[in-house]
Amino acid sequence: MCPHCRAFITASDRVCPYCENVVGPRKVEQRSPGPIFGGLIPQARFVTIMILLINFALYAAMTISSMQAGNSNAFSSLDGRTLFDFGAKSREAILAGQWWRLVTAGFLHGGIMHILMNSWVLFDVGSAAEETYGTSRLIVIYFVSTITGFLASVYWSPALSIGASAPIMGLIGAMIALGTRNRTPMGSMIRGFYMRWAIFALVLGLWPGVDNAAHVGGIAGGFLMGYFAGTPGLLDNWVEKFWRAACRVSLALTAYSFAEMFLWLLGSQR
Numbered sequence: 099m100c101p102h103c104r105a106f107i108t109a110s111d112r113v114c115p116y117c118e119n120v121v122g123p124r125k126v127e128q129r130s131p132g133p134i135f136g137g138l139i140p141q142a143r144f145v146t147i148m149i150l151l152i153n154f155a156l157y158a159a160m161t162i163s164s165m166q167a168g169n170s171n172a173f174s175s176l177d178g179r180t181l182f183d184f185g186a187k188s189r190e191a192i193l194a195g196q197w198w199r200l201v202t203a204g205f206l207h208g209g210i211m212h213i214l215m216n217s218w219v220l221f222d223v224g225s226a227a228e229e230t231y232g233t234s235r236l237i238v239i240y241f242v243s244t245i246t247g248f249l250a251s252v253y254w255s256p257a258l259s260i261g262a263s264a265p266i267m268g269l270i271g272a273m274i275a276l277g278t279r280n281r282t283p284m285g286s287m288i289r290g291f292y293m294r295w296a297i298f299a300l301v302l303g304l305w306p307g308v309d310n311a312a313h314v315g316g317i318a319g320g321f322l323m324g325y326f327a328g329t330p331g332l333l334d335n336w337v338e339k340f341w342r343a344a345c346r347v348s349l350a351l352t353a354y355s356f357a358e359m360f361l362w363l364l365g366s367q368r
Contacts, residue, residue, distance in 0.1 A: 145233055146224035149240070150217055153205055153262060157213050160184050160206065175209045178258055185359040187248045187312075189256040196362070198355035200252075204244035206260035216262040220269075223295070227269040230276060232330040234338075234345035236269075239327065241348035243268020243319040250315025257309075263299070264312040268320025270295050275324030 100107050103117040112121055164172035164180040172180075182188060185202030192199050207213035228236045247264025270292050277289025296317055303310030331338060 143225045143228040145236055146221060146228050149205075149224065149262075150220060153207065153213060153217065156184065156205055157207050173210060176207075181206060181208060181258055181260055183363050185355070185362070187251055187259040189252045192252055196358070198358040200245045200248045201241070201352055201355035202359045203248050203260050204262055204265050207262070208260055212261060216266060220262055220266050223266060223269045223273070223292075227272055230329060231272065231324070231327065232341075234341040235323075235327045235330065237345045238341065238348050239268055239272045239320055239323045240265045241352060242323050243271065243316045246319030247312040247314075247316030250318075251309050251312040254311030255309070259309040259312055261309070261312070263309075264316035265320075267296065267299060267313045267316035268323070270299070271317035271320030271322075272324025272327075274317075275321045276329070279325060279328070 100114040100117060100119070100121060102114060102119040105114065105116040107114055107116075107121070113119070114121055160176055160180050161172045163183070164176050167177070167180065169177045169180070178186075182191075184206055185199050186206055187199050187203035188196075207216065224236075227239070231239065244265040247267065248259065251259045251264075273292040274289055274296065277285045277287070277292065279285070280288065299313055300310060302308065303313045327341065330341075
Protein backbone atom coordinates (compact mmCIF):
# COMPACT_ATOMS: atom_id res chain seq x y z
CA MET A 99 0.00 0.00 0.00
CA CYS A 100 1.36 3.42 -0.97
CA PRO A 101 2.04 5.44 2.22
CA HIS A 102 0.97 8.65 0.43
CA CYS A 103 -2.26 7.89 -1.41
CA ARG A 104 -3.01 4.46 0.18
CA ALA A 105 -3.46 2.80 -3.20
CA PHE A 106 -2.44 -0.83 -3.60
CA ILE A 107 0.88 -1.22 -5.40
CA THR A 108 3.31 -4.07 -5.99
CA ALA A 109 6.26 -4.88 -3.70
CA SER A 110 8.70 -3.98 -6.52
CA ASP A 111 7.32 -0.47 -7.13
CA ARG A 112 9.69 2.32 -6.11
CA VAL A 113 7.42 5.09 -7.47
CA CYS A 114 3.67 4.93 -6.92
CA PRO A 115 1.97 4.67 -10.35
CA TYR A 116 -1.05 6.59 -9.02
CA CYS A 117 0.33 9.58 -7.10
CA GLU A 118 3.90 9.38 -8.51
CA ASN A 119 5.49 9.77 -5.07
CA VAL A 120 8.70 7.91 -4.25
CA VAL A 121 8.07 4.85 -2.10
CA GLY A 122 10.74 4.08 0.51
CA PRO A 123 12.06 0.62 1.32
CA ARG A 124 9.72 -1.71 3.17
CA LYS A 125 10.25 -2.22 6.90
CA VAL A 126 11.14 -5.85 6.34
CA GLU A 127 13.90 -4.75 3.96
CA GLN A 128 15.25 -2.28 6.53
CA ARG A 129 15.30 -4.92 9.29
CA SER A 130 16.47 -7.81 7.12
CA PRO A 131 19.23 -6.78 4.73
CA GLY A 132 20.01 -9.10 1.87
CA PRO A 133 22.49 -11.96 1.93
CA ILE A 134 26.19 -11.35 1.44
CA PHE A 135 28.80 -13.30 -0.51
CA GLY A 136 26.15 -14.59 -2.87
CA GLY A 137 24.11 -16.10 -0.07
CA LEU A 138 27.01 -18.00 1.50
CA ILE A 139 26.45 -15.88 4.61
CA PRO A 140 22.69 -15.39 4.98
CA GLN A 141 22.69 -12.16 6.98
CA ALA A 142 24.96 -9.82 8.87
CA ARG A 143 24.35 -7.67 11.94
CA PHE A 144 26.75 -4.92 12.91
CA VAL A 145 26.98 -5.49 16.68
CA THR A 146 27.27 -9.26 16.30
CA ILE A 147 30.08 -8.87 13.76
CA MET A 148 31.87 -6.35 16.00
CA ILE A 149 31.75 -8.77 18.96
CA LEU A 150 33.17 -11.51 16.75
CA LEU A 151 36.00 -9.22 15.58
CA ILE A 152 36.85 -8.28 19.18
CA ASN A 153 36.92 -11.95 20.17
CA PHE A 154 39.27 -12.89 17.34
CA ALA A 155 41.51 -9.86 17.94
CA LEU A 156 41.89 -10.80 21.60
CA TYR A 157 42.54 -14.42 20.68
CA ALA A 158 45.28 -13.35 18.27
CA ALA A 159 46.86 -11.12 20.93
CA MET A 160 46.74 -13.93 23.50
CA THR A 161 48.24 -16.39 21.04
CA ILE A 162 51.19 -14.08 20.33
CA SER A 163 51.70 -13.42 24.05
CA SER A 164 51.56 -17.14 24.85
CA MET A 165 54.06 -17.96 22.09
CA GLN A 166 56.44 -15.33 23.41
CA ALA A 167 56.16 -16.98 26.83
CA GLY A 168 57.31 -20.28 25.33
CA ASN A 169 54.03 -22.07 24.57
CA SER A 170 54.63 -23.75 21.20
CA ASN A 171 50.99 -24.97 21.08
CA ALA A 172 49.52 -21.52 21.73
CA PHE A 173 47.46 -21.42 18.52
CA SER A 174 45.46 -24.50 19.48
CA SER A 175 45.60 -24.26 23.28
CA LEU A 176 46.45 -21.27 25.45
CA ASP A 177 48.14 -21.57 28.84
CA GLY A 178 46.45 -20.58 32.08
CA ARG A 179 48.85 -17.73 32.86
CA THR A 180 48.04 -15.99 29.58
CA LEU A 181 44.31 -16.41 30.16
CA PHE A 182 44.62 -14.99 33.66
CA ASP A 183 46.68 -12.00 32.49
CA PHE A 184 44.12 -11.16 29.79
CA GLY A 185 41.20 -11.17 32.21
CA ALA A 186 39.90 -14.69 32.73
CA LYS A 187 37.41 -15.30 35.52
CA SER A 188 39.21 -16.19 38.72
CA ARG A 189 37.28 -16.47 41.98
CA GLU A 190 40.21 -15.33 44.12
CA ALA A 191 40.97 -12.32 41.91
CA ILE A 192 37.33 -11.26 41.61
CA LEU A 193 36.68 -11.51 45.34
CA ALA A 194 39.86 -9.45 45.83
CA GLY A 195 38.27 -6.60 43.85
CA GLN A 196 38.97 -7.33 40.19
CA TRP A 197 35.26 -7.36 39.27
CA TRP A 198 36.08 -6.38 35.69
CA ARG A 199 37.02 -10.02 35.03
CA LEU A 200 33.28 -10.79 35.06
CA VAL A 201 33.13 -8.81 31.79
CA THR A 202 36.45 -9.51 30.07
CA ALA A 203 36.19 -13.28 30.57
CA GLY A 204 33.26 -13.36 28.15
CA PHE A 205 35.49 -12.21 25.27
CA LEU A 206 38.33 -14.70 25.78
CA HIS A 207 38.79 -18.24 24.45
CA GLY A 208 41.18 -21.02 25.34
CA GLY A 209 41.77 -22.65 21.97
CA ILE A 210 41.05 -22.51 18.26
CA MET A 211 38.16 -24.99 18.41
CA HIS A 212 36.71 -23.12 21.38
CA ILE A 213 36.52 -19.80 19.54
CA LEU A 214 35.37 -21.32 16.25
CA MET A 215 32.47 -23.18 17.87
CA ASN A 216 31.38 -20.15 19.90
CA SER A 217 31.70 -17.88 16.86
CA TRP A 218 29.51 -20.14 14.76
CA VAL A 219 26.76 -20.14 17.40
CA LEU A 220 27.14 -16.41 18.11
CA PHE A 221 26.81 -15.51 14.44
CA ASP A 222 23.59 -17.49 14.23
CA VAL A 223 21.92 -16.64 17.54
CA GLY A 224 23.38 -13.12 17.75
CA SER A 225 22.00 -12.15 14.34
CA ALA A 226 18.51 -13.36 15.24
CA ALA A 227 18.59 -11.64 18.64
CA GLU A 228 19.90 -8.39 17.18
CA GLU A 229 17.19 -8.33 14.55
CA THR A 230 14.54 -9.05 17.18
CA TYR A 231 15.65 -6.86 20.08
CA GLY A 232 17.55 -4.12 18.28
CA THR A 233 21.00 -2.79 19.04
CA SER A 234 20.44 -1.23 22.47
CA ARG A 235 18.63 -4.17 24.02
CA LEU A 236 21.04 -6.67 22.48
CA ILE A 237 24.08 -4.95 24.01
CA VAL A 238 22.44 -4.76 27.44
CA ILE A 239 21.35 -8.41 27.31
CA TYR A 240 24.84 -9.49 26.21
CA PHE A 241 26.51 -7.42 28.94
CA VAL A 242 24.23 -8.52 31.78
CA SER A 243 24.25 -12.22 30.85
CA THR A 244 28.06 -12.17 30.70
CA ILE A 245 28.15 -10.91 34.28
CA THR A 246 25.43 -13.25 35.58
CA GLY A 247 27.12 -16.18 33.86
CA PHE A 248 30.51 -15.62 35.42
CA LEU A 249 29.00 -14.66 38.77
CA ALA A 250 27.41 -18.11 38.83
CA SER A 251 30.78 -19.55 37.88
CA VAL A 252 32.50 -17.68 40.72
CA TYR A 253 30.21 -19.26 43.29
CA TRP A 254 30.39 -22.68 41.63
CA SER A 255 34.12 -23.15 41.09
CA PRO A 256 37.45 -21.41 41.85
CA ALA A 257 38.92 -22.55 38.52
CA LEU A 258 39.77 -20.20 35.66
CA SER A 259 36.93 -19.78 33.21
CA ILE A 260 36.55 -17.98 29.89
CA GLY A 261 34.38 -17.97 26.79
CA ALA A 262 31.53 -16.28 24.96
CA SER A 263 29.23 -19.20 25.78
CA ALA A 264 27.87 -17.38 28.87
CA PRO A 265 26.54 -14.37 26.90
CA ILE A 266 25.55 -16.64 24.01
CA MET A 267 23.40 -18.59 26.45
CA GLY A 268 22.05 -15.21 27.54
CA LEU A 269 20.94 -14.50 23.98
CA ILE A 270 19.33 -17.95 23.80
CA GLY A 271 17.55 -17.17 27.08
CA ALA A 272 16.32 -13.87 25.64
CA MET A 273 14.90 -15.65 22.58
CA ILE A 274 13.16 -18.15 24.88
CA ALA A 275 11.70 -15.17 26.75
CA LEU A 276 10.45 -13.77 23.43
CA GLY A 277 8.60 -17.02 22.76
CA THR A 278 7.25 -17.05 26.32
CA ARG A 279 5.86 -13.52 26.03
CA ASN A 280 4.37 -14.20 22.60
CA ARG A 281 1.43 -16.49 23.41
CA THR A 282 0.81 -17.56 19.83
CA PRO A 283 1.75 -20.62 17.77
CA MET A 284 4.69 -18.59 16.42
CA GLY A 285 5.83 -17.82 19.95
CA SER A 286 5.54 -21.47 20.88
CA MET A 287 7.67 -22.40 17.88
CA ILE A 288 10.36 -19.84 18.80
CA ARG A 289 10.39 -20.99 22.42
CA GLY A 290 10.67 -24.64 21.45
CA PHE A 291 13.44 -24.00 18.93
CA TYR A 292 15.67 -22.10 21.36
CA MET A 293 14.89 -24.41 24.27
CA ARG A 294 16.39 -27.20 22.16
CA TRP A 295 19.46 -24.99 21.68
CA ALA A 296 19.65 -24.48 25.46
CA ILE A 297 19.27 -28.18 26.27
CA PHE A 298 21.93 -29.09 23.72
CA ALA A 299 24.36 -26.54 25.20
CA LEU A 300 23.70 -27.65 28.78
CA VAL A 301 24.22 -31.30 27.87
CA LEU A 302 27.53 -30.39 26.21
CA GLY A 303 28.35 -28.50 29.40
CA LEU A 304 28.47 -31.80 31.26
CA TRP A 305 31.75 -32.54 29.47
CA PRO A 306 34.71 -32.37 31.91
CA GLY A 307 36.33 -28.94 31.94
CA VAL A 308 33.29 -27.07 30.58
CA ASP A 309 31.93 -24.36 32.88
CA ASN A 310 28.24 -25.24 32.92
CA ALA A 311 27.61 -22.84 35.80
CA ALA A 312 28.41 -19.95 33.45
CA HIS A 313 25.91 -21.42 30.96
CA VAL A 314 23.17 -21.58 33.59
CA GLY A 315 23.92 -18.09 34.90
CA GLY A 316 24.02 -16.70 31.39
CA ILE A 317 20.71 -18.16 30.27
CA ALA A 318 19.03 -17.02 33.51
CA GLY A 319 20.27 -13.45 33.09
CA GLY A 320 19.37 -13.36 29.41
CA PHE A 321 15.87 -14.72 30.00
CA LEU A 322 15.10 -12.14 32.69
CA MET A 323 16.46 -9.27 30.61
CA GLY A 324 14.66 -10.42 27.46
CA TYR A 325 11.37 -10.95 29.27
CA PHE A 326 11.29 -7.48 30.81
CA ALA A 327 12.92 -5.67 27.87
CA GLY A 328 10.42 -6.69 25.22
CA THR A 329 10.99 -5.74 21.60
CA PRO A 330 11.60 -2.17 20.35
CA GLY A 331 8.50 -0.01 20.01
CA LEU A 332 7.55 2.21 17.10
CA LEU A 333 7.47 5.38 19.21
CA ASP A 334 10.56 7.10 20.59
CA ASN A 335 9.21 7.23 24.14
CA TRP A 336 10.86 7.04 27.57
CA VAL A 337 11.17 3.25 27.31
CA GLU A 338 13.35 3.45 24.22
CA LYS A 339 15.38 6.27 25.76
CA PHE A 340 15.92 4.11 28.85
CA TRP A 341 17.33 1.24 26.79
CA ARG A 342 19.60 3.57 24.86
CA ALA A 343 20.90 4.95 28.15
CA ALA A 344 21.36 1.41 29.53
CA CYS A 345 23.24 0.52 26.35
CA ARG A 346 25.63 3.45 26.85
CA VAL A 347 26.25 2.40 30.47
CA SER A 348 26.94 -1.17 29.35
CA LEU A 349 29.40 -0.02 26.69
CA ALA A 350 31.13 2.33 29.15
CA LEU A 351 31.53 -0.41 31.77
CA THR A 352 32.80 -2.82 29.11
CA ALA A 353 35.37 -0.27 27.93
CA TYR A 354 36.41 0.37 31.54
CA SER A 355 36.80 -3.37 32.15
CA PHE A 356 39.08 -3.71 29.14
CA ALA A 357 41.09 -0.69 30.27
CA GLU A 358 41.60 -2.37 33.65
CA MET A 359 42.56 -5.58 31.88
CA PHE A 360 45.23 -3.82 29.79
CA LEU A 361 46.61 -2.04 32.86
CA TRP A 362 46.82 -5.39 34.65
CA LEU A 363 48.46 -6.95 31.59
CA LEU A 364 51.09 -4.19 31.40
CA GLY A 365 51.79 -4.56 35.11
CA SER A 366 52.17 -8.34 34.89
CA GLN A 367 54.75 -8.05 32.11
CA ARG A 368 57.10 -5.79 34.06
